[in-house]
Amino acid sequence: xxxxxxxxxxxxxxxxxxxxxxxxxxxxxxxxxxxxxxxxxxxxxxxxxxxxxxxxxxxxxxxxxxxxxxxxxxxxxxxxxxxxxxxxxxxxxxxxxxxxxxxxxxxxxxxxxxxxxxxxxxxxxxxxxxxxxxxxxxxxxxxxxxxxxxxxxxxxxxxxxxxxxxxxxxxxxxxxxxxxxxxxxxxxxxxxxxxxxxxxxxxxxxxxxxxxxxxxxxxxxxxxxxxxxxxxxxxxxxxxxxxxxxxxxxxxxxxxxxxxxxxxxxxxxxxxxxxxxxxxxxxxxxxxxxxxxxxxxxxxxxxxxxxxxxxxxxxxxxxxxxxxxxxxxxxxxxxxxxxxxxxxxxxxxxxxxxxxxxxxxxxxxxxxxxxxxxxxxxxxxxxxxxxxxxxxxxxxxxxxxxxxxxxxxxxxxxxxxxxxxxxxxxxxxxxxxxxxxxxxxxxxxxxxxxxxxxxxxxxxxxxxxxxxxxxxxxxxxxxxxxxxxxxxxxxxxxxxxxxxxxxxxxxxxxxxxxxxxxxxxxxxxxxxxxxxxxxxxxxxxxxxxxxxxxxxxxxxxxxxxxxxxxxxxxxxxxxxxxxxxxxxxxxxxxxxxxxxxxxxxxxxxxxxxxxxxxxxxxxxxxxxxxxxxxxxxxxx
Numbered sequence: 001x002x003x004x005x006x007x008x009x010x011x012x013x014x015x016x017x018x019x020x021x022x023x024x025x026x027x028x029x030x031x032x033x034x035x036x037x038x039x040x041x042x043x044x045x046x047x048x049x050x051x052x053x054x055x056x057x058x059x060x061x062x063x064x065x066x067x068x069x070x071x072x073x074x075x076x077x078x079x080x081x082x083x084x085x086x087x088x089x090x091x092x093x094x095x096x097x098x099x100x101x102x103x104x105x106x107x108x109x110x111x112x113x114x115x116x117x118x119x120x121x122x123x124x125x126x127x128x129x130x131x132x133x134x135x136x137x138x139x140x141x142x143x144x145x146x147x148x149x150x151x152x153x154x155x156x157x158x159x160x161x162x163x164x165x166x167x168x169x170x171x172x173x174x175x176x177x178x179x180x181x182x183x184x185x186x187x188x189x190x191x192x193x194x195x196x197x198x199x200x201x202x203x204x205x206x207x208x209x210x211x212x213x214x215x216x217x218x219x220x221x222x223x224x225x226x227x228x229x230x231x232x233x234x235x236x237x238x239x240x241x242x243x244x245x246x247x248x249x250x251x252x253x254x255x256x257x258x259x260x261x262x263x264x265x266x267x268x269x270x271x272x273x274x275x276x277x278x279x280x281x282x283x284x285x286x287x288x289x290x291x292x293x294x295x296x297x298x299x300x301x302x303x304x305x306x307x308x309x310x311x312x313x314x315x316x317x318x319x320x321x322x323x324x325x326x327x328x329x330x331x332x333x334x335x336x337x338x339x340x341x342x343x344x345x346x347x348x349x350x351x352x353x354x355x356x357x358x359x360x361x362x363x364x365x366x367x368x369x370x371x372x373x374x375x376x377x378x379x380x381x382x383x384x385x386x387x388x389x390x391x392x393x394x395x396x397x398x399x400x401x402x403x404x405x406x407x408x409x410x411x412x413x414x415x416x417x418x419x420x421x422x423x424x425x426x427x428x429x430x431x432x433x434x435x436x437x438x439x440x441x442x443x444x445x446x447x448x449x450x451x452x453x454x455x456x457x458x459x460x461x462x463x464x465x466x467x468x469x470x471x472x473x474x475x476x477x478x479x480x481x482x483x484x485x486x487x488x489x490x491x492x493x494x495x496x497x498x499x500x501x502x503x504x505x506x507x508x509x510x511x512x513x514x515x516x517x518x519x520x521x522x523x524x525x526x527x528x529x530x531x532x533x534x535x536x537x538x539x540x541x542x543x544x545x546x547x548x549x550x551x552x553x554x555x556x557x558x559x560x561x562x563x564x565x566x567x568x569x570x571x572x573x574x575x576x577x578x579x580x581x582x583x584x585x586x587x588x589x590x591x592x593x594x595x596x597x598x599x600x601x602x603x604x605x606x607x608x609x610x611x612x613x614x615x616x617x618x619x620x621x622x623x624x625x626x627x628x629x630x631x632x633x634x635x636x
Contacts, residue, residue, distance in 0.1 A: 020071060020073055020074045020075065020177075020178075020179075020210070021074070021075055021076075021077045021177070021179075022074070022075070022076050022077060022194065022207050022209070022210065023207075023208070023209040024077075024198060024199075024506075025352075025500065025505060025506065025507070027194070027198045027199075027205040027206065027207060027208070028200065028205060028206060028351065029200050029201070029203050029204070029205055029206075030087070030193055030203075030204045030205060030206040031125065032087060032122045032125045032126075032127065032160065032162075032204060047066060048066035048067060048105065048142075048216075049066075049067055049142060049144075050142075050144040051144065051218060054220055054221055054222040054258070055102070055218055055219065055220055055221070056218075056219050056221050057105055057216040057217070057218065057219075058088070058092065058093070058096060058216060058217040058218075058219045059086065059088060059092075059105075059163075059212075059215060059216030059217060060086065060184060060185060060191055060212035060216075061184070061216070062184055062185050064288070066105075066216065067107075067142055068184055069107055069182045069183075069184060069214055070183055070184045070185055070211055071182065071183045071184075071210065071211060072109040072182050073109045073110075073178040073179055073180075073181070073182075074109070074179050074181040074182070074183055074210050075169055075173055075174065075177070075178065075179020075180070075181060076167075076169050076179065076181075076194065077169075077174060077179075078169065078174065079169055079170060079171045079173075079174050080168070080169060081166055081167070081168045081169075082166075082167050082168075082169065082194050082195065082196060083118075083164055083165075083166055083167070083194070083195040083196075084164050084165065084167045084181065084192075084193065084194050084195075084213060085118075085162050085163055085164025085165075085193045085195070085204070085213070085215065086162075086163060086164065086191050086192060086193065086212060086213050086215045087122065087160055087161070087162055087191060087193060087204075088160065088161050088163060088191075088217065089160045090157070090158045090159055090160055093155050093159055093160070093161065094157050094158065095230070095256055096155050096219055096221065096224070097155055097156060097157040097159075098154065098155065098223050099154070099155050099219050099220060099221050099223055099224065100152040100153065100154050100155070100219070100220045100223075101119065101132075101152060101153040101154075101155065101161075101217045101218065101219055101220075102146060102147055102152050102218050102219070102220050103134075103144060103145050103146035103147055103217075103218035104117050104119065104134070104145050104163055104165075104215065104216070104217065104218060105142060105143065105144055105145070105215065105216040105217075105218055106138055106142070106143045106145065106165055106214065106215050107141065107142045107143070107182040107214035107215075108138045108139065108140055108141065108143065108180050108181075108182065109140065109178070109179065109180050109181060109182050110140050110178075110180050111137075111138070111139050111140055112137075112138040112139075112167065112168065112180045113137060113138070113168065114135055114136065114137050114138075115135070115136065115137070115138050115165045115166050115167070115168070116133055116134070116135050116165065116166045117133065117134045117135070117136065117145050117164070117165040117166075118131055118132065118133045118134075118162075118163070118164060118165065118166075119131050119132045119133075119153055119161060119162070119163045119217075120161070120162045121156075121159055121160065121161055121162070122159075122160040122161070122162055127162055127204070131153075132147055132151060132153055134147055134148065138165070142214075144218065146218065152220070155219070161217070162193070162204075163215055163216075163217060164193070164213070164215055165215070167180065167181065181210075181213065181214075182213075182214040183210045183211035183212060183213055183214060184211055184212050184214050185211045185212050191212040191213070192206065192207040192208075192210060192211070192212055192213040193205065193206060193207070193213075194207060199506065199507055200350075200507075208421075221258060224256070224257060224258055225257050225258070226257055226258050226259045227255075227257040227258075227259050227261055227315055228255070228256045228257035229253065229254065229255060229256065229257070229261065229264065229284075229313045229314065229315055229322055229323045230254045230256050230313070230323035231251065231252070231253065231254070231311065231313050231323045231324065231325040232252035232253070232254040232289055233250070233251065233252035234249070234250075234251055234311055234325045234326075234327055235249065235250040235251075235410050235411055236249055236309055236327045236329060236410075237249075237410050238410060238444070239328070239329050239330055239407075239408070239574070239577070240329070240330050240332055240335075240444065240445050240478075241298070241329055241330070241331055241332075242331070242332060242333065243298065243301075243302055243304075243331055243333060244298070245298060246295050246296060246297050246298065247268075247270075247295065247296050247298065247309060247329070248293070248295045249268070249292075249293065249294050249295065249296070249311070250291070250292075250293055250410075250411070251266065251291075251292040251293070251294065251311065251313075252289050252290070252291055252292070253266070253280075253284060253289060253290045253292055253313050253323075254288075254289045254323070255284040255285065255286060255288050255289070257286065258286055259286055260283055260284065260285050260286055261283065261284040261315050261316070262283055262316060263279070263280060263281045263282065263283075263315075263316030264280050264284055264313060264314060264315050264316055265277055265278065265279050265280065265313075265314050265316060266278040266280070266292060266294055266311065266312070266313055266314075267311070267312040267314065268294060268296050268309065268310075268311050269309070269310045269311075269312075270296070270298065270299060270302070270307055270308070270309055271307055271308060273299045276294075276296045276297075278292070278294045279316075280292070281316075296309075298331070302331050303331065303477070304331050304332055304333050304474035304477045304478065305330065305331060305474070305477035305478055306328060306329075306330055306477075306478070307328070307329055307330070307331060308326055308327070308328055308329075309326060309327050309328075309329060310324065310325075310326040311324070311325055311326065311327075312324045328574065328575060330478050332445060332447065332472070332474060332478055333473065333474055334472045334473040334474060335445030335446060335447060335472050336445075336446045336447060336448065336449055336470065336472045336580070337446065338370075338441075338442050338444065338446045338580055338581075339370075339449060339450060339580055339581060339582045340369075340370050340371065340372045340580075340581045340582055340583060341370055341371050341372065341404055341405055341438045341441050341442055341581065342372050342374070342404075342405050342406070342558070342560050342578045342581035343361075343365070343371055343372065343373045343374070343402055343403070343404055343434075343438070344374050344376055344391070344395075344402060344403050344406065345357075345361060345373065345374070345375050345376065345400055345401070345402040345517075346376055346378065346391065346392055346395055346396035346399060346400060346401050346402065346416065347375045347376065347377050347378070347399065347400045348377065348378045348381060348399040348400065348498075349377060349381045349382065349383060349495065349496055349497050349498065349513075350378075350381065350498050351399045351400065351498060352498045352499055352500045352507040353399070353400060353420045353423070353424070354399070354400045354497065354498070355497055355498070355499040355500065355510075355513070356420075356423050356424060356427075356500070357400050357419060357420060357423045358375075358400075358515075358516070360419070360423055360427065360430050360431060360434070361373055361402075361434065361517075362516050362517070363431060364431050364434045364435060364438075365517065368435065368438060370438060370442055371438050372556075372558055372581055372582075372583045373489075373516075373517045374487065374489045374517055374519050374558060375489070375515065375516070375517045375518050375519060376388045376391050376392070376519050377518070377519070378392050378396065378399060379392060382495055382496065383493065383495055383515060383518055385519050385520070385521070385522075387522055387525075387526040388519055388522075388526060390526070390568065394415075394568060394569075394570070394573050395414070395415055395416040395573075396416065397414050397416060397418075398418050398420065400418065400420070401414075401416040401417060401418040401420075402416060402417060402418070403415055403416045403417075404417075404437050404438065404441045405441050405444075405577055405578040405579075405581070406562075406576060406577050406578050407441065407444070407577035407578070408574055408577070415573065415574075417437070419433060419434070446472075446579050446580040447471065447472045447474075447475040447478050447479055447579050447580075448469050448470065448471050448472070448475055448479070448482055448538070448561040448579050448580050449469045449470045449580055449582075450467065450469050450484075450559045450560060450561055450580050450581060450582040451467065451468045451469055451582065452465065452466075452467055452557060452559050452582050452583070452584045453465070453466045453467075453468075453584075454466070454557060454584065454586070454589050455589055456546075456552065456586065456589050456590060458552075458590065460545070461545060461546040461548065461552070462543055462544070462545055462546075463523075463543065463544045463545070463546055463557075463586070463589075464541075464542075464543050465486060465523065465540075465541070465542045465543070465544065465557065466539070466540075466541050467484060467486070467531075467539065467540040467541075467542075467559055468537070468538070468539045469531075469537070469538050469539075469561065469580075470536060470537060471533065471536045471537070471538065472536075473536065475536075476533070479561075479562075479563050479579065480563050480564060481530045481531075481533075481563075481564040482530070482531050482533070482538065482561050482562075482563070482564065482579075483527065483528030483529060483530055483531070483561065483562050483563060483564035483565070484524060484528055484529055484530075484531045484538075484540055484559060484560075484561055485522070485524055485525075485526070485527070485528040485529075485559065485560055485561075485562065486522070486523035486524045486542060486557065486558070486559050487519060487520075487521065487522050487523060487524075487557075487558050488519075488520045488521045488523065488544075488546075488550075488555050488556070488557060488558070488586075489517050489518060489519055489520060489555070489556045489558060490517075490518050490520045490550055490551065490554050490555050490556075491516045491517060491518075491554040491555075491556075492514055492515075492516065492551070492554050493514070493515040493516075493518045493554075494512055494513070494514055494515070495513060495515055496509055496510065496511055496513065497509070497510050497513030497515070498510075499513065517556075520547070520550060520555070521544070521547070523542050523544045523557075524542065527564075527565060527566075527567075527568065528561075528562055528564065530564050531561075552586050552587070552590055553586065553587040553590060554587075555585075555586040555587075556583050556584070556585050556586065557583060557584050557585075557586060558581065558582075558583045559581070559582055559583070560578045560579075560580065560581035560582075561578065561579050561580050561581075562576055562577065562578055562579065563575055563576060603624055616633070
């Protein structure tokens with residue numbers, strides 16, 4: 001979510017902590033193959049009770065306090081034994097590649113008796129069969145459980161680990177409403193897992209309403225260098241900047257070594273220009289971080305087009321210990337207004353949350369002419385389109401989620417956003433949130449326009465499309481070769497959808513759910529086709545045969561311009577934002593002005609504004625076409 005949205009709902013934060021029971025309705029099978037990033041501080045820290053000077057607690061930790069607990073006494077709400085765990089992903093563990101896990105830390109709200117603790121790796125979303133297990137009694141508070149003898153687990157780069165324990169919930173706990181689980185923070189997703197069958201088969205289910213489970217790895221960090229720096233975060237603001245602007249940065253400097261660093265510098269360099277250096281004469285403690293906000297002036301006469309800002313963090317005591325990151329930005333002088341915002345929702349027929357979120361988006365789209373909404377269904381759904389599978393890989397960190405012009409908003413963890421929690425808790429407020437996003441993105445500069453014209457041969461169902469557009473001065477330096485994407489989306493598509501039963505409040509499948517804005521086909525390649533540019537103008541011409549099963553009057557043609565790329569990956573996805581978008585309803589093309597067909601002896605009827613009619617009206621003015629001849633008729 002955008003920072004502004006989080007601020008709007010900050011007043012509701014306390015309500016999260018009042019929910020001490022696992023919300024079974026919010027549980028869904030966890031995608032352990034997806035990269036998982038969290039709102040809880042995911043760091044290793046010294047100072048955990050009972051650990052030595054070379055041992056660190058690694059996991060989901062708030063405010064660098066490894067022994068912190070946000071909620072005590074959480075429970076499943078059903079007597080039995082449940083494996084519970086956290087998934088600690090590579091974005092946390094890569095900093096400790098080569099280090100050894102020597103134990104597990106668990107916080108319990110009450111004595112839980114003897115329990116089996118476990119550690120397994122995840123490979124391509126599948127949990128390994130071999131791992132480490134250790135049986136030990138768990139008492140109230142934090143428990144440090146060390147593996148036997150020389151047993152340890154070496155952390156590999158790119159690895160995700162599942163770490164947890166067998167939790168037994170008694171009838172007495174259920175009756176009292178007080179369990180033995182402890183959680184920290186407000187994270188959601190794969191960082192609190194329960195194993196079982198909760199409606200979608202046996203597997204690991206994600207718990208979304210209680211924060212992160214209080215489980216940490218005990219890691220021996222003696223193999224790490226004594227002093228090491230890294231850039232934990234680099235934000236350079238909006239990607240498009242006018243010459244003469246400054247770059248106001250937000251940087252998190254991290255000390256990932258085992259010793260304090262007395263001073264450090266930040267070096268910022270645009271392309272090959274003279275670097276600008278910022279010196280910080282302050283101690284950066286072991287595994288501490290500093291939040292920095294340097295601002296640099298762009299060089300005079302900087303050219304329109306793509307540029308790179310490189311930022312280096314360096315310890316004052318040594319030139320060898322440093323971390324480096326970089327960011328691409330674009331200088332522009334001229335821009336064009338945006339016609340419409342392209343909102344792409346990554347959807348699923350298997351997620352009940354879609355049935356809650358969809359009506360909200362449909363409402364906003366129907367009331368906002370500046371919004372073009374397209375639903376892209378996840379791979380394997382009956383309504384999915386294989387050519388769009390790559391979009392889910394790049395953007396869909398949860399389902400449903402959405403992008404606005406596929407553009408990144410500074411300060412966010414993802415390019416996509418989701419309103420799932422708010423849609424369930426505060427649905428009336430969600431439309432205004434989406435509208436704010438649309439208004440904000442419409443104000444961003446565009447470098448090409450998109451104008452669509454078309455006609456339909458109703459007998460052959462061939463759609464003819466002509467696209468024209470204007471380029472802003474300098475657009476080719478910013479976009480490279482512009483690429484045009486054309487697609488068709490259909491409304492009122494009947495199909496299955498998991499919904500929340502009004503009677504049982506459990507997920508159930510509705511067979512005749514009406515889906516809107518469904519991506520049906522790409523007219524161009526999914527990544528777009530390079531356009532023919534003449535000066536500051538471009539044009540393109542396409543024909544497409546419409547599937548006989550699709551209702552032409554429910555189809556929308558969508559066109560947008562991006563940069564051209566042979567492939568979109570995590571490395572270039574930030575550059576693949578939509579610079580402008582437009583759409584037309586094919587129903588507008590089936591009127592008298594948009595139809596090209598062989599003259600027919602069967603009479604056809606149209607309203608005075610060109611809309612097709614099923615039969616002549618009982619009164620008023622209409623147009624009748626027969627045998628290739630059209631005439632006006634008046635019924636009094």
